[in-house]
Amino acid sequence: MSEAVRESVLEVNLSNLAHNFNYLKSKVKNGIKMLCVVKANSYGSDAIAIAKKLHDLGADYLAVAYAPEGKLLRENGITLPILVLHPQPVNFDLVIDFNLEPSLYSSRVLQEFIRVATKRQKTNYPVHIKFNSGLNRIGFWEQDVDHIAEKLAASKAVHVVSILSHLAASEDHNEREFTLRQIDSFTISANQLIQKLGYQPILHQSNTSGILNYPEAHFDMVRTGIGLYGYGNEARYDKDLKPIxxxxxxxxxxxxxxxxxxxxxxxxxxxxxxxxxxxxxxxxxxxxxxxxxxxxxxxxxxxxxxxxxxxxxxxxxxxxxxxxxxxxxxxxxxxxxxxxxxxxxxxxxxxxxxxxxxxxxxxxxxxxx
CATH class of the missing domain: 2.40.37.10 (Lyase, Ornithine Decarboxylase; Chain A, domain 1)
Structure with missing residues (x-):
């Protein structure tokens, strides 16, 4: 229980975090990995405490938005794989220094990371390739597959550990047709790239609402952010989650x-x-x-x-x-x-x-x- 409040405080309840993690995990089949998003100080709470608890709960991956967030986790003893969702080239040395895994989302970013990894004499450094399936923020297009494969084949510095995309409206049932098109687009792009790579990376596209509403988009791993912190984007799911x-x-x-x-x-x-x-x-x-x-x-x-x-x-x-x-x-x-x-x-x-x-x-x- 919390003590009597005498000043402004934000209480962070790790038992509620465990409840939410286990609830969301129950929505996916055995063997599907759980990636937990801890960007923005774990959605405004306490990234270090949350990351340590997620490690104990059995999370497979963590994700942050930017490299300095990952650096902070490493400096506080977090050893789980950490995906950087929106890395900036200026931080690529920092990414490597702290064993972070960048999401590469454009030709410029892909080529620059290969350059830095090569300069640092890295071999098979883990990277993630992001496709834009309709959210239109960041990500390669379907027609970029040949270009991606060509750049990857020309270097031994990096190795693709996952291919990902992001759903735009998975909580909106009026946009079901659009979401299904996103899932199809991602599946096509990922399969084309896998064929050219000659090996099978992890595939992931689902956010929290994707976990809850689109089992066909669970692939090999799911990503949960807001759900971990107690919000399901819909009243019917909010009642099963506990704000932390x-x-x-x-x-x-x-x-x-x-x-x-x-x-x-x-x-x-x-x-x-x-x-x-x-x-x-x-x-x-x-x-x-x-x-x-x-x-x-x-x-x-x-x-x-x-x-x-x-x-x-x-x-x-x-x-x-x-x-x-x-x-x-x-x-x-x-x-x-x-x-x-x-x-x-x-x-x-x-x-x-x-x-x-x-x-x-x-x-x-x-x-x-």
Whole structure:
């Protein structure tokens, strides 16, 4: 159990992480590998603690967005294979220094990594080839297969350990036809490249919603990010997952307001009647962005909802507690396992990903195991 909260903290529950990992693993057949995405400080939580727990749970791979994230994991004793999803050529020496595995997604990136690996006298260095099957962010096209194969055949510096792509709308049942086309496109590209390579790399395309909705896209390995952290992108799956992060704070001060008095910058809120406001030490510098101001966001105090009033400040928010029996120093819950970040984010017109990954490093992390 967590101790009484006396300041703003983000509690990270490793038991809930284990529950989510095991639930998602139960959705794939035996033998299919589990790649766990720990980019962005494990979606705003604690990448080191999460990675260590995932190792103990039996994860096969980890993934980060950028090489410095992988470097941090290695420096803290993480030995699992680490895929770098969006490596930048400036960091290719760092990739090799810390035994990271780059996803190569364009001719420029492929050729540059081969050059660096050759210069470093590497042989069969593990790399991953990414195809664009319709998301149109990064990735090779189907027609690039011959070019990829030619560059790989001309060098012994690298060895393809996986071929991957990314689904664009696997949580949207209205886009099922598009998703199935993505799966077909990836299958064609991967098989063409495998034929030219003469060996069988790991294939993976499914994200969390792909795991849950498209078993035909599980291939040899699946990738889970948001699902590990307790969100399934659909209400029917959210009930089976447990959010691992709880953002809590305290009431710093209570204010009694008279009709016409204003709260915060630009007098963005004006009391219409006698009321009580509470000031909480969290603001947009902590990840509670300005979109949550003016009633679009809320917190919970003693289980009751308190809307955010006025503009969100850099270090503080003010909430309406007129209807709540509370005192200075009382605990405030922004989101937790029971009051989902999804609801708060949706109410403000955004998504849980943005809210949970925005929690800044100055909010103390407390790991609950």
């Amino acid at each position: 992060a709880s953002l809590k704070s305290v009431i710093s001060q209570l204010h009694k307001l008279e009709p016409g008095e204003s709260v915060g910058y630009n007098r963005a809120f004006k009391a219409k009647d006698y009321m009580t406001s509470a000031t909480i030490p969290l603001g947009h510098a902590d990840g509670i962005n300005r979109i949550y101001g003016k009633g679009r966001g809320f917190v919970y105090i003693h289980g009751e909802k308190a809307p955010i009033i006025g503009n969100v400040c850099m270090d503080m928010i003010m909430v309406d507690v007129t209807h709540i029996d509370c005192q200075e120093g009382d605990e405030v819950v922004v989101f937790d396992e029971h009051t989902s970040a999804s609801k708060l984010a949706e109410h403000a017109g955004t998504i849980s990903y943005e809210l949970i990954t925005a929690i800044s490093p100055r909010v103390k992390r407390v790991v609950i195991s």
